[in-house]
């Protein structure tokens with residue numbers, strides 16, 4: 357799937373991206389992962405699927421997500437990232453974050469949708485994740501894509517012993533969900549494209 361003319365593109369995370377990922381990680385989480393955790397995921401974990409979102413520097417190189425990025429290099433800033441582990445037909449989202457200056461523009465949704473899309477292509481039966489009880493923003497994002505609470509892990513987070521909600525998207529294989537997902541993607545694409553056009557008209 358290609359979305360031309362967007363302000364952002366999504367592509368697989370590489371080891372050279374880790375420094376930029378870490379800058380956003382530190383701004384986004386009270387308990388940031390160390391760089392070595394990302395290095396391990398990228399270099400040694402065959403079940404890991406990690407992505408980054410970058411601003412598009414030039415309209416003619418726009419591909420939205422999953423596109424060919426040859427020749428673009430790393431000149432455009434990294435503005436968000438996300439990743440999941442794929443084990444036994446379950447895609448478990450381990451992280452997602454957007455640079456604070458780029459939040460509220462559809463980018464977190466673009467990253468989440470990219471991961472769900474990848475999970476669909478892997479024929480996942482379920483997509484799961486944990487989220488802090490207090491993190492209403494992220495919970496809203498997940499509910500928008502039909503995740504619902506299936507459990508609660510008491511004192512899951514080590515920094516403040518906050519509970520985690522375990523959320524699941526269990527209908528990912530259903531044609532009715534795929535239909536709704538496609539409709540959501542269309543709306544997201546429209547939103548991002550409108551923003552991109554407004555940005556370029558400035």
Ligand SMILES: CC(C)(COP(=O)(O)OP(=O)(O)OC[C@H]1O[C@@H](n2cnc3c(N)ncnc32)[C@H](O)[C@@H]1OP(=O)(O)O)[C@@H](O)C(=O)NCCC(=O)NCCS
Nearest residue numbers: 384452453454459460461462463464465487493494496497
């Ligand atoms: C969670 C996060 C990734 C969302 O990214 P974002 O780019 O700001 O989100 P988007 O602009 O794509 O918004 C998508 C949806 O998220 C929800 N959302 C976003 N901002 C919100 C806000 N301030 N209040 C309530 N819901 C909000 C809405 O459902 C929104 O859909 P809508 O625009 O149709 O209302 C971002 O806030 C972030 O990086 N937070 C810090 C890290 C984090 O908490 N990660 C989640 C760990 S589980």
